Amino acid sequence: MTILDVQGLGKIYTGRFGANQVRALNNVSFSVEKGEYVAIMGESGSGKTTLLNILAAFDKPTGGRVLLEGRDMTQIREEELAAFRRDCLGFVFQDFNLLDTFNLRDNIFLPLVLAGMGYVDMAKRLQPIAQKMGITDVLTKYPYEVSGGQKQRAAVARAVITAPKLLLADEPTGALDSKSSDGLLDLFAQLNREGQTILMVTHSTKAASHAGRVIFIKDGELFHQIYRGEATNEQMYQKIADTLTLLATGGDGHEQ
Amino acid sequence: MNSKFLSRLARQNLRKNGRSYGPFILAAVLTVCMFYIISSLAVDPGLQSMTGATTIQIVIRYGMVVVGLFAVIFLFYTNSFLIKRRKREFGLFNVLGLEKKHLAGVIAFETLYVALISIGLGLLLGVALDKLLLLIVAKILGVAAPMGFFVSLWVVAVTAALFGGIFLLIFLYSIRQVYVARPVELLQAEHAGEREPKAKWLLALVGAGCLGAGYYIAVTTTDVLQAIFLFFVAVVLVIIGTYLLFTAGSVALLKLLKKNKRYYYKTRHFTAVSGMMYRMKQNAVGLANICILSTMVLVMVSGTSCLMLGMERALHERYPYDMNISRSDEATIELCKKAVADAGIVPENETEYSYVTCAAYSVPGGLDVTRDYTLDTESSLADVMVVCLADYNRCTGQSMTLGPDEILLKVERTDYAEDTLTLLGKTYTVKAQVEPMVKYGNLTANLTSTWYIVVSDREELERVDAALASGFGVKSYEQHQGRYYMSRFYGFDVPGHDDETALNARLAIRDAWNKASEDESVDLAGTYECRAWERQDFVSLYGSLFFLGMFLGLLFTMAAILIIYYKQMSEGRDDRERFQIMQKVGMSRQEVKRTIHEQVLIVFFLPLVTAGVHTAFAFPILNRVMALFNLMSTNLYIWCVLGTFGVFAALYAVVYSLTARTYYRMVSV
Numbered sequence: 001m002t003i004l005d006v007q008g009l010g011k012i013y014t015g016r017f018g019a020n021q022v023r024a025l026n027n028v029s030f031s032v033e034k035g036e037y038v039a040i041m042g043e044s045g046s047g048k049t050t051l052l053n054i055l056a057a058f059d060k061p062t063g064g065r066v067l068l069e070g071r072d073m074t075q076i077r078e079e080e081l082a083a084f085r086r087d088c089l090g091f092v093f094q095d096f097n098l099l100d101t102f103n104l105r106d107n108i109f110l111p112l113v114l115a116g117m118g119y120v121d122m123a124k125r126l127q128p129i130a131q132k133m134g135i136t137d138v139l140t141k142y143p144y145e146v147s148g149g150q151k152q153r154a155a156v157a158r159a160v161i162t163a164p165k166l167l168l169a170d171e172p173t174g175a176l177d178s179k180s181s182d183g184l185l186d187l188f189a190q191l192n193r194e195g196q197t198i199l200m201v202t203h204s205t206k207a208a209s210h211a212g213r214v215i216f217i218k219d220g221e222l223f224h225q226i227y228r229g230e231a232t233n234e235q236m237y238q239k240i241a242d243t244l245t246l247l248a249t250g251g252d253g254h255e256q
Numbered sequence: 257m258n259s260k261f262l263s264r265l266a267r268q269n270l271r272k273n274g275r276s277y278g279p280f281i282l283a284a285v286l287t288v289c290m291f292y293i294i295s296s297l298a299v300d301p302g303l304q305s306m307t308g309a310t311t312i313q314i315v316i317r318y319g320m321v322v323v324g325l326f327a328v329i330f331l332f333y334t335n336s337f338l339i340k341r342r343k344r345e346f347g348l349f350n351v352l353g354l355e356k357k358h359l360a361g362v363i364a365f366e367t368l369y370v371a372l373i374s375i376g377l378g379l380l381l382g383v384a385l386d387k388l389l390l391l392i393v394a395k396i397l398g399v400a401a402p403m404g405f406f407v408s409l410w411v412v413a414v415t416a417a418l419f420g421g422i423f424l425l426i427f428l429y430s431i432r433q434v435y436v437a438r439p440v441e442l443l444q445a446e447h448a449g450e451r452e453p454k455a456k457w458l459l460a461l462v463g464a465g466c467l468g469a470g471y472y473i474a475v476t477t478t479d480v481l482q483a484i485f486l487f488f489v490a491v492v493l494v495i496i497g498t499y500l501l502f503t504a505g506s507v508a509l510l511k512l513l514k515k516n517k518r519y520y521y522k523t524r525h526f527t528a529v530s531g532m533m534y535r536m537k538q539n540a541v542g543l544a545n546i547c548i549l550s551t552m553v554l555v556m557v558s559g560t561s562c563l564m565l566g567m568e569r570a571l572h573e574r575y576p577y578d579m580n581i582s583r584s585d586e587a588t589i590e591l592c593k594k595a596v597a598d599a600g601i602v603p604e605n606e607t608e609y610s611y612v613t614c615a616a617y618s619v620p621g622g623l624d625v626t627r628d629y630t631l632d633t634e635s636s637l638a639d640v641m642v643v644c645l646a647d648y649n650r651c652t653g654q655s656m657t658l659g660p661d662e663i664l665l666k667v668e669r670t671d672y673a674e675d676t677l678t679l680l681g682k683t684y685t686v687k688a689q690v691e692p693m694v695k696y697g698n699l700t701a702n703l704t705s706t707w708y709i710v711v712s713d714r715e716e717l718e719r720v721d722a723a724l725a726s727g728f729g730v731k732s733y734e735q736h737q738g739r740y741y742m743s744r745f746y747g748f749d750v751p752g753h754d755d756e757t758a759l760n761a762r763l764a765i766r767d768a769w770n771k772a773s774e775d776e777s778v779d780l781a782g783t784y785e786c787r788a789w790e791r792q793d794f795v796s797l798y799g800s801l802f803f804l805g806m807f808l809g810l811l812f813t814m815a816a817i818l819i820i821y822y823k824q825m826s827e828g829r830d831d832r833e834r835f836q837i838m839q840k841v842g843m844s845r846q847e848v849k850r851t852i853h854e855q856v857l858i859v860f861f862l863p864l865v866t867a868g869v870h871t872a873f874a875f876p877i878l879n880r881v882m883a884l885f886n887l888m889s890t891n892l893y894i895w896c897v898l899g900t901f902g903v904f905a906a907l908y909a910v911v912y913s914l915t916a917r918t919y920y921r922m923v924s925v
Binding site for chain 1: 517518521522523526530531533534834837838839840841842843844845846847
């Protein structure tokens with residue numbers, strides 16, 4: 001079953017006075033099946049952040065559609081957007097985006113509180129997730145009191161506690177040391193095995209090598225995609241590295 | 257690195273930080289301007305030539321000291337905000353290769369520019385507005401303003417020196433901030449101190465205790481003589497209480513709310529409680545400052561305007577007739593009547609009566625005139641005035657009758673519920689407590705209770721007089737014409753209550769009086785008081801207090817507004833990040849807007865509401881302090897307080913809406 005369908009997505013940034021039009025995305029189309037783990041790769045400025053912002057409904061495209069379970073996200077009204085984001089999407093950011101005025105538990109509760117859930121229900125939901133993330137002991141600590149890895153795992157807990165249809169991750173390992181990165185990637189793999197659909201934007205080959213499929217973007221266009229198939233993480237890593245080399249050396253894409 | 261570059265950098269910095277330096281320079285200009293004006297008024301030769309100017313200039317000189325002190329604290333405090341916000345900028349310069357001595361140079365130029373602009377513009381504005389203020393003072397005093405334009409070089413020099421000194425202090429503080437910090441610290445300065453505040457229960461309780469004690473004193477103090485001293489005790493307690501409650505109490509309360517999970521985990525409360533906790537940690541002292549400043553404005557402006565508005569009434573109570581001749585005798589009064597008639601003035605509403613006055617202590621069942629004066633019995637001190645029924649009926653238009661041992665009684669500023677009253681060894685039956693009474697101004701200016709006693713006839717009055725004399729042992733100079741303490745009062749109005757006629761009557765009496773005094777055989781008794789003449793003194797005292805109250809009220813209001821503006825602006829940046837995150841995890845724009853609105857609303861109006869509560873609790877004691885200024889009208893004072901609060905709140909609301917808009921633009925994603 002297709003959970004996310006991106007059709008002919010385009011985004012043009014217009015500078016002041018209509019000058020300097022920048023084409024950030026050009027006719028990008030792909031779809032994500034339920035339970036898939038997709039990584040989107042590309043260099044800085046390739047348009048992957050723009051893509052993620054549109055998928056997260058932070059930004060509106062100038063062309064094309066994004067269907068989440070058949071519903072066109074670009075047509076959702078501003079007033080409903082927050083609730084939609086809260087109920088259907090979960091976010092993990094490079095810089096964690098935890099509020100330093102809340103302890104970890106309250107940070108994780110935030111989307112549920114915004115949705116109006118009672119404390120008892122929230123606590124019931126939190127318990128297994130916190131255990132899975134291994135942060136049960138530090139729940140009452142504040143973001144500045146815990147390590148980067150713990151912060152990111154709390155952020156993942158916040159993203160999945162609403163049981164979102166799609167988990168969006170923006171460079172989730174970007175601010176972590178290698179050990180924490182490994183832990184986080186294992187966690188993502190585990191979530192994915194349990195049925196969570198994940199879409200991750202990254203330029204870490206290692207992070208992408210955990211995904212089931214990797215989509216490459218260059219200059220705002222879909223350049224290439226590779227499937228894991230039966231490959232191990234190591235083989236996947238090699239495949240990705242080869243593609244990146246091709247990308248960097250200016251190898252011809254599909255269209256050129 | 258040459259100074260040209262540094263000065264250019266300084267100019268650029270000021271322009272770039274316009275949003276925060278603009279209001280600071282504006283405030284500095286206004287402070288300089290106000291200090292110049294008040295100093296100039298203190299030495300203005302034109303003002304000196306006005307009537308009653310001595311009082312005004314003494315009051316204004318006090319004001320000058322207050323404004324000067326205020327300027328030091330206020331500008332220094334506001335600047336510390338600015339520097340704190342700019343630490344990151346300095347850190348960046350430092351990292352980019354500006355040495356600390358260069359940074360000091362940049363700051364020196366910046367401070368120099370700000371100082372030159374502030375002092376220059378402030379003095380210009382001050383000179384321009386000085387004359388206007390002088391006209392206002394003249395208007396308040398009801399006299400013609402002196403012609404001409406006055407600029408005192410001495411005042412200009414004093415103003416420039418004072419503010420030059422303040423800016424030097426500011427400069428030293430700023431470079432110290434830069435010198436003690438390392439670049440990394442400077443860069444990270446803004447993120448320091450995000451630790452959740454601890455609830456300090458003990459301090460919160462002490463704060464509540466102080467506030468409660470202050471309020472208790474203000475509400476329960478009934479003795480006006482003690483009120484002034486106790487008022488200051490109450491003020492200090494309330495100030496301490498305010499600071500402690502804003503700092504420790506607010507956090508403690510929020511912690512309690514947070515502990516209540518049912519309350520805390522509601523969409524509306526969740527972000528508000530935690531946000532407020534941090535806000536209070538960073539801003540409690542600032543908010544307490546605003547609260548104290550607001551209270552000062554409210555008390556000062558309402559008090560002084562009430563005095564001004566109630567002046568005429570106080571004047572009429574103190575001087576019930578246009579001319580009042582008291583503690584006098586028949587011969588002297590005849591002399592005065594003749595002098596007035598010779599001057600061609602026809603007296604109206606003439607009143608004349610004999611009376612005995614003495615000081616006494618109110619004791620159960622009566623009045624004791626023999627006890628020695630001691631401080632601890634102060635509160636039962638009473639002034640007694642005795643008249644006879646015939647005079648009473650004539651002067652008040654009543655037709656009361658009294659048996660030989662019966663009296664009529666009127667008691668002011670205390671209550672007396674008993675049926676009998678013992679005075680000088682005789683127990684009288686109180687036939688009635690009456691409202692209308694002979695008018696006698698000397699006793700209205702009193703803080704002690706006043707007892708008007710109407711006895712049955714002239715013989716009884718003389719008996720009281722004689723008993724009084726024997727009780728004290730008569731001294732020869734108090735004895736004349738066979739009477740001891742008995743005096744006579746004569747009061748009259750001039751046609752149309754015309755001030756000029758009244759003053760002429762006074763002149764006629766004065767001349768006759770002086771002339772008669774030259775003749776050794778004539779013994780004159782008493783004092784003559786003319787309402788129109790005394791009004792000049794009242795006006796110069798109340799008018800200058802009123803002027804100063806308004807002046808300082810304006811200054812403090814400006815300070816409160818500026819502080820609150822900076823509070824909001826400095827928070828905007830932190831809040832921006834916070835609200836961005838919240839929107840990312842599913843808070844809608846409306847919710848963000850509402851949350852911002854609520855928090856700004858609380859931060860803004862908490863000090864105002866607290867100031868209102870302070871003023872309400874201060875009302876009873878202030879009302880009694882007002883009595884010291886002859887002002888006995890509670891109603892008028894209530895209206896003055898309400899009016900002042902209304903105007904202040906309206907001003908506050910305008911600033912709120914402006915700030916809220918800027919703030920929302922700042923944090924909105």
